Amino acid sequence: MKAPRSGIEQVAPPLDLKTPPPDATKTRSGLVLAKLVTNDVGERPSPSDTALVQYTGWRQSTGDTFFTTKGRARPIAIDIAHAAPGFTEALPLLHKGETAMLWVPPSPGTPETVVYQIEVVDIVVPPATTTRRAPAAHPVAVGPQ
Numbered sequence: 001m002k003a004p005r006s007g008i009e010q011v012a013p014p015l016d017l018k019t020p021p022p023d024a025t026k027t028r029s030g031l032v033l034a035k036l037v038t039n040d041v042g043e044r045p046s047p048s049d050t051a052l053v054q055y056t057g058w059r060q061s062t063g064d065t066f067f068t069t070k071g072r073a074r075p076i077a078i079d080i081a082h083a084a085p086g087f088t089e090a091l092p093l094l095h096k097g098e099t100a101m102l103w104v105p106p107s108p109g110t111p112e113t114v115v116y117q118i119e120v121v122d123i124v125v126p127p128a129t130t131t132r133r134a135p136a137a138h139p140v141a142v143g144p145q
Helices: 085-093
Strands: 032-037 050-059 065-068 076-079 099-104 114-124
Touching: 085 099, 085 114
Parallel strands: none
Antiparallel strands: 032 099, 050 065, 050 076, 050 114, 099 114
């Protein structure tokens, strides 16, 4: 496809960007999610995990691709706890190996609906941390010894 002024490679979306399919799931926040590839037995990332993903984003109003990982050898790591709101909400709903389309409603940081195709390639769980106890206080002598 022809590149718009931004120079980003244009990717044809697999579904209509204007209207999500009727069987798509809509959350309370207005996020709409339609699974393209399912894997009900795969693990799901938790909000404290990092998801390795391949994704493409489009502006719903124009259909322009504004970002894509297409052509990259490796997926991108997304720290779910610090991701954009649509990703923070959607990634824990997806299993490893699944691909979905997301319609993310406008928010203070994004004035228009944006649509993503996202594939969860892998999940990186943070290492367990150990809690160190504070050293015991030394007894303090009170009064004459």
